[in-house]
Amino acid sequence: MDASLRIDLAWMFRTGRAKAGAHLFGSLHWTCGGEPSGSITYSAIMDTPGEERLELTYTRGSGDDREHVRQTVRLCFTRPQYGGKRWWMICPYRHIRVGKLYLPPGGDRFASREAWRLGYLCQRDAARDRPFERLFRLQKKLGCNQGWEAGLRRPKGMWNRTFERHLERYMDLDAECAVEVMAMMGRFGGR
Known part of the structure; x- marks a missing residue:
């Protein structure tokens, strides 16, 4: 679309x-x-x-x-x-x-x-890409560089407890991304 x-x-x-x-x-x-x-x-x-x-x-x-x-x-x-x-x-x-x-x-x-038969962008994302897309959106929201394992930093003026909540979410998404990368490596290794 x-x-x-x-x-x-x-x-x-x-x-x-x-x-x-x-x-x-x-x-x-x-x-x-x-x-x-x-x-x-x-x-x-x-x-x-x-x-x-x-x-x-x-x-x-x-x-x-x-x-x-x-x-x-x-x-x-x-x-x-x-x-x-x-x-x-x-x-x-x-x-x-x-x-x-x-x-x-x-x-x-x-x-x-x-x-x-036009789909929304989220409908075209493969299931394996969704954790990465959510991670990148969180990084973008906080004004950080986007990329897997690019990290997260607390924006100026953000409350520590708010950042801690975002950091916890980041860690969960990072773990999901690691699972997807390992699965992909397993598929490539199996060829």
């Missing part, structure tokens, strides 16, 4: 790009590493009850393979118990309510995460 273009309907409402009872239009732009990575124009047509939708217009491909795409995404809402309305997009392929649609690299239309 990292390199995918994403349309977030809640964000569009928060930023005034979509509004119930109105017909608004504009453009959305994406960047990756500070460089432009995509843009589309849209119309948020919400002024006719029962016919609310997003009309997306964009170009994909280049040269002779260039395709002008016009995609319609239906909208619906639910009424939460605390009142008001919560708006949703209907995935054009799975026909399920979603808050976000994605267009991955090489994709041809915006669709739900489920339709594109």
